[in-house]
Amino acid sequence: TLMIPKSKLDLFPPRAMGYQRSRESFKGDLGPAFDPASAAATASNMTFSILLNPERVSRLILYKSLNDKQLSLSELLDTMIENTFKMDHKEDYQRELQNMINDQLLQNMFSLAGDQNGYFQVNAIAIKKLNELADYLNTKKAKGEQGLIESYTIQSIRKFLKNPEKKREYQQPKLPDGSPIGMD
Known part of the structure; x- marks a missing residue:
């Protein structure tokens, strides 16, 4: 799990005045305070961007056609959606x-x-899975703020599907560089 336990969040106090974020800090949306949600988003984006690399998933199509026991792109996306959007917390x-x-x-x-x-x-396949996700969220009918978030997600999917080839502005979260190699 990408969740930093609540009991450990106190170990990440806001930076003191005069101490800026460094290249080794997660970028967040909470000002000087550590943002555990942005840290989880950054880590998950790294994983998703590797798994869903266009050349990699094209190979899934080819490999599945050569050997039916190989993982298909549909199976990969179903598993990813099952373990993200369909999780209930x-x-x-x-x-x-x-x-x-x-x-x-x-x-x-x-x-x-x-x-x-x-x-x-x-x-x-990706467009089909986006349609299926929107349909799932639409039938789920979550209440309260979660319902608003899921409604926004459905609207985002519908908007995207009107013109999937259109270039979109999306700032992928950047992983912190980490300590330089060879430093004590």
Whole structure:
């Protein structure tokens, strides 16, 4: 799980005045305070962007055609959606982190569906899975703020599907550089 336990969040106090974020800090949306949701979003985006690399998923199409026992792109996306959007968290903190992770998967699926560098089958499958996700969220009918978030997700999917080839502005979260190699 990408959740930093609540008991450990106190170990990340806001930076003192005069101490700026460094290249080794996660970028967040909470000013000087550590943003655990942005950290989870950044880590999940790294994973999703590797798994959903257009050339990689094009190979899934080819490998599945050569050997039926290989993982298909549909199976990969179903598994990813099952373990993100279809997860049910009772605790608000977990649910908010999951919403950030869900958004990263959604953005990566948009990129995949609109990418013109791989097999066209990739676009077709990604668009089908986006439609299925919107239908699932629409039938789920969550209440309260979660319902608003899911309604926004459905609207985002519908808007994207009107013109999947259109270039979109999306700032992928950047991983911190980490300590330089060879430093004590």
